[in-house]
Amino acid sequence: MPAALLAIASLAASAAPAASDGDVQLPVVRTVLPSGEPCVRASTDKAEKQPWSRQVLGLSRAWTFSEGAGVTVAVVDTGVGTDVPALSGRVEVVGDAGEDCVGHGSFAAGLIAAAPGEGVGVAGVAPEARILAVRGTGTRGETTAGQLAAGIRTAADKGADVIYVGRALATGKDELTEAVAHAARRDALVVAPIVPDTLPKDRTTGKPVERAPWYWPASANGVLSVGDYGPGGGRPEDAPPTHGADLMAPGDAVVSVGPRGSGHYYGSGSSLAAAHVAGAAALVRARHPELTAVEVARQLTVGGYPADPPQLDPFGALTTVLTDPPAAAPRQAPAQLPEDAPTVPRSRALAIAGAGGGLMLLVAGCAVVIPRGRARSWRPAHGAEGERRSSD
Structure with missing residues (x-):
């Protein structure tokens, strides 16, 4: 210019x-x-x-x-x-x-x-x-x-x-x-x-x-x-x-x-x-x-x-042709379970869980019963009580 x-x-x-x-x-x-x-x-x-x-x-x-x-x-x-x-x-x-x-x-x-x-x-x-x-x-x-x-x-x-x-x-x-x-x-x-x-x-300097x-x-x-x-x-x-x-x-x-x-x-x-x-x-x-x-x-x-x-x-x-603003992202659908879910796997899982629970109870019971049985030479509890009374 x-x-x-x-x-x-x-x-x-x-x-x-x-x-x-x-x-x-x-x-x-x-x-x-x-x-x-x-x-x-x-x-x-x-x-x-x-x-x-x-x-x-x-x-x-x-x-x-x-x-x-x-x-x-x-x-x-x-x-x-x-x-x-x-x-x-x-x-x-x-x-x-x-x-x-x-x-x-x-x-x-x-x-x-x-x-x-x-x-x-x-x-x-x-x-x-x-x-x-x-x-x-x-x-x-x-x-x-x-x-x-x-x-x-x-x-x-x-x-x-x-x-x-x-x-x-x-x-x-x-x-x-x-x-x-x-x-x-x-x-x-x-x-x-x-x-x-x-x-x-x-006013003093004259500058803007x-x-x-x-x-x-x-x-x-x-x-x-x-x-x-x-x-x-x-x-x-x-x-x-x-x-x-x-x-x-x-x-x-x-x-x-x-x-x-x-x-x-x-x-x-x-x-x-x-x-x-x-x-x-x-x-x-x-x-x-x-x-x-x-x-x-x-x-x-x-x-x-x-x-x-x-x-x-x-x-x-x-x-100039302006494009529309970006559309909002589609909302994600919530997850859903099938209406008719198979029952066999669920039953099998419950059976296994029940068996495992029973086994744990059995082990716990043995931990209590076996020591006491050994102490009484495996005699019934009411028999031991009768022998003590006879000797007295």
């Missing part, structure tokens, strides 16, 4: 104001806007080259089987702009989620479901899927566990088939675990990043703080947790480690749409990798509507490129 693309990944990870895609400078999407900064404006630039992620994911092959039609993917994030041509006519909004000041939710929605445009072919994984915009943050991207949990519940109650969550929090285990369980009861697959896109920095042992909702049971990689499989040096992810997907140096207009933006992070996986889940649910959310997650992980963790392969997820 060209060194220029690796340099691009580093630029994006450091949250530079713009990043290069060939000869074009694209604005970088962020998760949170600093206080006082205006909302993101429409980008006037477009990528001139096909994004590396589209080729790696093999989307053209996958689309011969499914494009996600009939499936709804909820985007629980900063909102999704309703003035995005690549998503035109396919965005349903809950509350005020149609306003996206930050641009992150719109960017993720584009990775999930943007229709292919002219030219370089920037497109989402499931270009016929529908998007349900659900606010999971404040207007500037700040969020709490309660906001994310409420977003997940709302998305499930609205009938979403796949629920994309654009955040990873070090707290909120109980609230977010319960929200995920609520979604599972409605057979909605929750997809979330295994770590935040960036870690907070130490150590990664927390768990992030939520990704660590909740039933969530498909996703880590990111960039061109050539690498990751920026200061990117949070993604060990423990269920699946890896392109997330660094990726291109998508913004909250309005037809221009492109640029971004990096596990939240963007999770968007790719959410799109792939839509492809699988459209092609295999009989599968449960748990089975869709298994289809994605087992059908991925062999690695540790596996890497997303939409074509593999769509075409």
Whole structure:
């Protein structure tokens, strides 16, 4: 992979104001806007080259089987702009989620479901899927566990088939675990990043703080947790480690749409990798509507490129045929004796046992009688008693 693309990944990870895609400078999407900064404006630039992620994911092959039609993917994030041509006519909004000041939710929605445009072919994984915009943050991207949990519940109650969550929090285990369980009861697959896109920095050293042992909702049971990689499989040096992810997907140096207009933006992070996986889940649910959310997650992980963790392969997820789980071992029948067991051997054994017992009694009796008989010169006991009386 060209060194220029690796340099691009580093630029994006450091949250530079713009990043290069060939000869074009694209604005970088962020998760949170600093206080006082205006909302993101429409980008006037477009990528001139096909994004590396589209080729790696093999989307053209996958689309011969499914494009996600009939499936709804909820985007629980900063909102999704309703003035995005690549998503035109396919965005349903809950509350005020149609306003996206930050641009992150719109960017993720584009990775999930943007229709292919002219030219370089920037497109989402499931270009016929529908998007349900659900606010999971404040207007500037700040969020709490309660906001994310409420977003997940709302998305499930609205009938979403796949629920994309654009955040990873070090707290909120109980609230977010319960929200995920609520979604599972409605057979909605929750997809979330295994770590935040960036870690907070130490005020003294300026270095990112150590990664927390768990992030939520990704660590909740039933969530498909996703880590990111960039061109050539690498990751920026200061990117949070993604060990423990269920699946890896392109997330660094990726291109998508913004909250309005037809221009492109640029971004990096596990939240963007999770968007790719959410799109792939839509492809699988459209092609295999009989599968449960748990089975869709298994289809994605087992059908991925062999690695540790596996890497997303939409074509593999769509075409892999999983065998049924091993059947339980047959229960062994209890041993039974024949109903009409032969009586002769049993009688013979009892006779032998009785004879042996009688012989033992005879020997024991002799051991007592013989010494006493010798002592009396073998005379009857009553005769000896009469002789003693006569002599007296």
